Amino acid sequence: MDENIETNEGIEASGATADGETRRGPGEAAGSAGVMFVPLEGFEPDEERLVDERDAACCEALHERYRERCRDRGPGEATGERFAEVCADWLAWLDADGFDPFDCEADKLCALAVLMTDSLASRDALIMTLVGSPDVHDAADFVGFAVHPHAPGNAARMERELNAAFAKPEPPDVERILRGVEICERAAQIVPDGFAAHPLAVASYGMWWIGDARALGTAAHAIMLDEGMRLAGIILAALLRGVVPQWLGRRP
Secondary structure, eight states: OOOSSTTSGGGGGGTBOTTSOBOOOTTOOOOOHHHHOBOOOSOOTTSOOOOOHHHHHHHHHHHHHHHHHHHHHOHHHHHHHHHHHHHHHHHHHHHOTTOOGGGSOHHHHHHHHHHHHHOHHHHHHHHHHHHSOTTOOOGGGTHHHHHOTTSHHHHHHHHHHHHHHHHOSSOOOHHHHHHHHHHHHHHHHHSOHHHHHHHHHHHHHHHHHHTBTTHHHHHHHHHHHOTTOHHHHHHHHHHHHTOOOHHHHTOO
16 A cells, blocks of 8 residues: 655655754754653553454454455545544544543454554554644545545645644644554554554654654564564654654753
8 A cells, every 4th residue: 555654764754854854944953862752651562462352353354344345446445435434433532531542442443453554545644633733633634645645635735734743843732642642552452463563653653753752662563563664664763863853852
């Protein structure tokens, strides 16, 4: 499937140059990952996995159903249908009062993990719901990223919104991003290894965006589960180079 965020080495899609340096104004120093990142509590990679046979079977069934619908209806229609349903649940969790990741239904977490694995464009669209415009909270506003990621309008919008979010000096909605991280961590806990790497990669992306020191270990865990996990590799490269969103580089 398509890879929007991943294909930009050096986190170019997030506002960094190809050589891994953040875009800065005159006299501004590069952010230091070692200084800016602070640990936050949450799921640790070595915590016990809770994979139930029913959840494993659910993941496999969802995966096969998606493949069948891609063959029968075409990838665009199949992806659009699944993305609309999964993204609606995802956004409801992000915006829920009294959010608790353990209240997320297992079958919906399985659907999230399988969609991220089967459709990288959908995974990237879900990332956009976390770090893109804070005023957009409707799945319909992101479906274009999932179904037609290379359409000129969608590609330009993704680049524009990611660059703008990356360069903002003001903090993002950290609580909302943390919710997304917790949802992805919870999904990774209950699904088989073959579907856990992408949720962990998205979690590491969210952690990196808000300055959570667990980003390094979470990205490494994703790569342990899937050696070809490029998104997690990009996060590791950003951390090693000290590339951080602008708001972290300006914190006292």
